[in-house]
Amino acid sequence: MAHASNDLVVSLAANPLRQLSLEQLRERTSMKWRTYPADVLPLWVAEMDVPLADPVARAVHAAVDRGDTGYPAGTAYAEAFADFAARRWGWDGLAVERSAIVPDVMLGIVEMLKLVSGPGDPVVINCPVYPPFYQFVRSDRRPVVEAPLSTAGRIDFAALAAAYQDAAGRGGLPVHLLCSPHNPTGTVHTADELSEVARLARRYGVRVVVDEIHAPIVADGTRFVPYLSVPGGANGLSLMSASKAWNLAGLKAAIAVAGPAAADDLARLPEEVSHGPSHLGIVAHTAALRDGGAWLDALLTGLDENRRLLAGLLHDHLPSVRYRPGAATYLGWLDCRELGLGDDPAAAFLKHGRIALSHGADFGPGGEGFVRLNLGTSPEILTEAVRRMASAV
Numbered sequence: 254m255a256h257a258s259n260d261l262v263v264s265l266a267a268n269p270l271r272q273l274s275l276e277q278l279r280e281r282t283s284m285k286w287r288t289y290p291a292d293v294l295p296l297w298v299a300e301m302d303v304p305l306a307d308p309v310a311r312a313v314h315a316a317v318d319r320g321d322t323g324y325p326a327g328t329a330y331a332e333a334f335a336d337f338a339a340r341r342w343g344w345d346g347l348a349v350e351r352s353a354i355v356p357d358v359m360l361g362i363v364e365m366l367k368l369v370s371g372p373g374d375p376v377v378i379n380c381p382v383y384p385p386f387y388q389f390v391r392s393d394r395r396p397v398v399e400a401p402l403s404t405a406g407r408i409d410f411a412a413l414a415a416a417y418q419d420a421a422g423r424g425g426l427p428v429h430l431l432c433s434p435h436n437p438t439g440t441v442h443t444a445d446e447l448s449e450v451a452r453l454a455r456r457y458g459v460r461v462v463v464d465e466i467h468a469p470i471v472a473d474g475t476r477f478v479p480y481l482s483v484p485g486g487a488n489g490l491s492l493m494s495a496s497k498a499w500n501l502a503g504l505k506a507a508i509a510v511a512g513p514a515a516a517d518d519l520a521r522l523p524e525e526v527s528h529g530p531s532h533l534g535i536v537a538h539t540a541a542l543r544d545g546g547a548w549l550d551a552l553l554t555g556l557d558e559n560r561r562l563l564a565g566l567l568h569d570h571l572p573s574v575r576y577r578p579g580a581a582t583y584l585g586w587l588d589c590r591e592l593g594l595g596d597d598p599a600a601a602f603l604k605h606g607r608i609a610l611s612h613g614a615d616f617g618p619g620g621e622g623f624v625r626l627n628l629g630t631s632p633e634i635l636t637e638a639v640r641r642m643a644s645a646v
């Protein structure tokens with residue numbers, strides 16, 4: 254009986270993407286809502302237009318009520334992630350003793366690169382990819398070696414082998430910074446693909462650091478495979494966080510997880526790194542992973558609806574824009590090359606349609622003529638977004 258009523262609650266969880274009006278959202282003070290003037294509709298940076306999941310809001314409120322705003326302690330975040338990984342992905346390899354808290358995913362990546370390579374050592378990335386991969390790697394004075402994705406948005410193994418060879422030939426300790434699932438295409442790498450990455454990495458002496466921040470946001474029917482779980486993945490280092498799936502970027506926290514053969518590397522993480530994450534962030538992320546499952550399921554259903562809605566709207570209003578809905582993330586990667594708006598269609602959409610999208614060229618080679626649209630919003634806003642885009646051409 255209790256089980257049946259639980260199921261009922263789960264199936265009735267409200268779609269978080271339908272809870273907030275544009276007026277309410279415009280009161281927000283975060284980057285998404287304050288970078289552009291108020292007449293611009295912002296669908297660029299990866300913040301979602303959702304209220305906090307109830308269990309997360311309750312946990313944060315309770316901590317504030319207790320005045321519990323000190324330094325983080327313990328391993329609750331990693332434990333919650335280990336349980337989540339076992340439940341959602343059938344993976345029991347997230348070992349708490351091989352994890353560490355880090356301030357956020359990007360700073361965690363920088364720390365992992367320092368653990369397995371030296372200053373100036375090359376980093377392989379699969380472009381087009383999340384722009385900070387370039388910025389954070391280069392600001393650490395490391396050369397970027399590009400292994401472009403195939404036109405289908407999947408890892409191109411000939412290109413990857415060539416990039417590994419190039420990187421290995423430069424001397425030093427090469428690293429592959431892998432995005433899994435991939436931002437901006439929403440590609441979910443398969444177990445076979447990840448095993449092939451591991452096989453090639455071993456062959457060319459490349460270490461793999463994997464950004465799995467979008468892992469909880471994978472559509473029903475598609476399997477997310479943790480890189481550390483595939484054959485050969487044991488010397489990988491992964492960054493995970495609840496921040497994208499539950500919209501917690503302002504509540505800083507993430508974890509680094511080492512495969513068994515990378516445990517000694519992670520053990521060398523300087524202690525000061527663990528001072529970066531916020532205690533309230535860890536409280537929020539832990540509550541999300543433990544108790545935010547029904548909310549996440551409702552979100553995933555809403556995102557599926559939005560992917561279908563976006564495909565239909567583009568078909569009706571901008572038929573020459575090509576959109577292949579990905580199975581992961583809440584980002585749409587739109588090929589606008591046939592619109593005749595040049596290499597930077599986002600600039601034209603902003604100027605003539607008053608809509609802010611991410612510039613495809615910022616994602617590296619292969620991004621020219623594309624825009625990234627954040628579909629983590631309401632169907633009404635998504636509809637208005639395509640109307641504005643169409644008005645710009």
Ligand SMILES: Cc1ncc(COP(=O)(O)O)c(C=O)c1O
Pocket residue numbers: 299356357358359360383432436464466467494496497502506507
């Ligand atoms: C692939 C990827 N990695 C990292 C981040 C940023 O994560 P954090 O805020 O934890 O650094 C994002 C944000 O959108 C992302 O898409």
